[in-house]
Amino acid sequence: xxxxxxxxxxxxxxxxxxxxxxxxxxxxxxxxxxxxxxxxxxxxxxxxxxxxxxxxxxxxxxxxxxxxxxxxxxxxxxxxxxxxxxxxxxxxxxxxxxxxxxxxxxxxxxxxxxxxxxxxxxxxxxxxxxxxxxxxxxxxxxxxxxxxxxxx
Amino acid sequence: xxxxxxxxxxxxxxxxxxxxxxxxxxxxxxxxxxxxxxxxxxxxxxxxxxxxxxxxxxxxxxxxxxxxxxxxxxxxxxxxxxxxxxxxxxxxxxxxxxxxxxxxxxxxxxxxxxxxxxxxxxxxxxxxxxxxxxxxxxxxxxxxxxxxxxxxxxxxxxxxxxxxxxxxxxxxxxxxxxxxxxxxxxxxxxxxxxxxxxxxxxxxxxxxxxxxxxxxxxxxxxxxxxxxxxxxxxxxxxxxxxxxxxxxxxxxxxxxxxxxxxxxxxxxxxxxxxxxxxxxxxxxxxxxxxxxxxxxxxxxxxxxxxxxxxxxxxxxxxxxxxxxxxxxxxxxxxxxxxxxxxxxxxxxxxxxxxxxxxxxxxxxxxxxxxxxxxxxxxxxxxxxxxxxxxxx
Numbered sequence: 001x002x003x004x005x006x007x008x009x010x011x012x013x014x015x016x017x018x019x020x021x022x023x024x025x026x027x028x029x030x031x032x033x034x035x036x037x038x039x040x041x042x043x044x045x046x047x048x049x050x051x052x053x054x055x056x057x058x059x060x061x062x063x064x065x066x067x068x069x070x071x072x073x074x075x076x077x078x079x080x081x082x083x084x085x086x087x088x089x090x091x092x093x094x095x096x097x098x099x100x101x102x103x104x105x106x107x108x109x110x111x112x113x114x115x116x117x118x119x120x121x122x123x124x125x126x127x128x129x130x131x132x133x134x135x136x137x138x139x140x141x142x143x144x145x146x147x148x149x150x151x152x
Numbered sequence: 153x154x155x156x157x158x159x160x161x162x163x164x165x166x167x168x169x170x171x172x173x174x175x176x177x178x179x180x181x182x183x184x185x186x187x188x189x190x191x192x193x194x195x196x197x198x199x200x201x202x203x204x205x206x207x208x209x210x211x212x213x214x215x216x217x218x219x220x221x222x223x224x225x226x227x228x229x230x231x232x233x234x235x236x237x238x239x240x241x242x243x244x245x246x247x248x249x250x251x252x253x254x255x256x257x258x259x260x261x262x263x264x265x266x267x268x269x270x271x272x273x274x275x276x277x278x279x280x281x282x283x284x285x286x287x288x289x290x291x292x293x294x295x296x297x298x299x300x301x302x303x304x305x306x307x308x309x310x311x312x313x314x315x316x317x318x319x320x321x322x323x324x325x326x327x328x329x330x331x332x333x334x335x336x337x338x339x340x341x342x343x344x345x346x347x348x349x350x351x352x353x354x355x356x357x358x359x360x361x362x363x364x365x366x367x368x369x370x371x372x373x374x375x376x377x378x379x380x381x382x383x384x385x386x387x388x389x390x391x392x393x394x395x396x397x398x399x400x401x402x403x404x405x406x407x408x409x410x411x412x413x414x415x416x417x418x419x420x421x422x423x424x425x426x427x428x429x430x431x432x433x434x435x436x437x438x439x440x441x442x443x444x445x446x447x448x449x450x451x452x453x454x455x456x457x458x459x460x461x462x463x464x465x466x467x468x469x470x471x472x473x474x475x476x477x478x479x480x481x482x483x484x485x486x487x488x489x490x491x492x493x494x495x496x497x498x499x500x501x502x503x504x505x506x507x508x509x510x511x512x513x514x515x516x517x518x519x520x521x522x523x524x525x526x527x528x529x530x531x532x533x534x535x536x537x538x539x540x541x542x543x544x
Contacts, residue, residue, distance in 0.1 A: 021482070021484065039384065041376070041380050041381075041382065041385070042384065042385055044380070045380060045385060045387070045482075045507070048482050049482055049483065049507060049508065049509050049512070049535075050509060052482055052483040052484050052512065
């Protein structure tokens with residue numbers, strides 16, 4: 001931290017889930033950010049521009065750091081693991097009684113692909129690919145998705 | 153004595169009328185003590201500081217008059233009587249000296265809040281189960297004994313939490329689905345945030361509620377509402393500067409993705425003859441029309457069209473008609489609409505597109521170079537604008 005850079009005071013931390021390319025000033029984004037007096041339009045435009053390379057309607061998790069001087073920074077993380085698993089298994093909802101009933105099936109190849117996407121997430125950088133795979137399999141177990149070697 | 157601060161939270165189940173109002177902190181409650189003298193009588197036996205606290209619990213509202221007017225058929229007094237009945241401090245015990253000494257030293261703050269599950273019920277009639285909770289900020293060495301005393305006085309539960317000075321309180325907000333936002337009730341633009349900005353020498357974008365700082369310059373008055381385009385964003389600035397350089401006078405402009413209409417209106421003010429705007433958002437259409445009126449431009453100078461968000465039904469323009477085409481949207485629509493956007497420009501006409509991040513420039517340049525020559529890229533603060541001349 002150079003002496004010339006003034007440290008900004010953090011006002012609030014806001015976690016949002018927004019569909020890629022579809023940030024609008026309407027609720028829920030609007031009130032969530034608007035109450036911290038942030039420039040909504042700038043956030044929407046910025047977020048939409050940065051998620052252009054992602055299919056629309058994919059829910060992205062965003063963390064916005066609002067500073068006290070009404071500026072903000074945000075980081076976009078990859079969508080949630082459960083979303084990927086549900087897409088891979090082709091189901092809409094997870095099992096209502098996980099571990100008692102199976103809602104869908106994925107193969108280990110799906111897990112590997114999901115792990116590769118997750119590896120670029122800032123939170124997962126320190127984990128080995130194998131560790132990420134194990135954590136994805138744990139999530140799969142918790143929403144009732146079975147993991148098999150191949151789909152027959 | 154000064155150890156870490158803790159919060160002592162006490163709750164008590166109260167069946168009383170629902171109130172969506174928040175309670176006051178001690179400092180303001182103290183000024184209301186006189187108004188609630190009828191409650192104070194029941195707490196005469198308490199030590200003065202405790203009485204203050206009790207009174208603050210009794211006086212959750214700024215004034216009983218406000219309460220009566222807010223809830224007709226008011227049972228203001230019965231409301232207060234109910235709280236009184238559950239006040240934590242109705243006891244003769246003076247061995248709560250710990251609490252006493254803390255409170256009298258003025259080092260505590262109290263927040264009382266009422267959490268109720270049912271809102272909007274008829275105040276006089278219904279009773280809903282509700283929790284009355286008080287948050288007391290105390291020093292750590294006293295917290296335990298205060299909590300015990302409060303339990304003795306009848307609180308249902310008392311919890312001690314670590315207080316951090318700037319705590320982040322997590323609030324969950326759920327989307328109830330896509331809903332239109334009534335612009336009238338929400339103030340989207342904080343009047344301080346949106347200020348007049350000089351995008352180029354002699355060209356200012358001024359919010360409608362401000363006075364132009366330089367009356368001699370070209371001033372575009374703007375009230376964006378829920379549409380995009382205040383002049384703040386780097387992409388808007390890039391496009392405005394490009395327009396400022398390229399408009400010589402009398403041109404016919406197409407603004408694709410007009411938003412608040414800022415680009416078209418500025419172009420008209422700089423010297424263009426006619427402008428047409430297209431957007432997929434109805435809010436943008438109304439915003440652009442309103443802004444045109446604010447700037448004394450009638451509808452024959454600026455025409456706005458609503459386009460479908462898929463590619464059907466293109467707006468009713470002829471091809472090769474416009475001298476200048478500007479599009480400040482996003483990379484994906486720009487790539488999908490490249491043919492349409494460039495075809496609207498007449499041969500030799502100028503085209504500028506923006507709303508792209510510097511990483512996305514290459515794709516856009518590659519796509520637009522098919523139709524444009526003299527392609528030039530301008531950058532500002534991580535955003536870029538690609539401009540060129542339509543091939544003949």
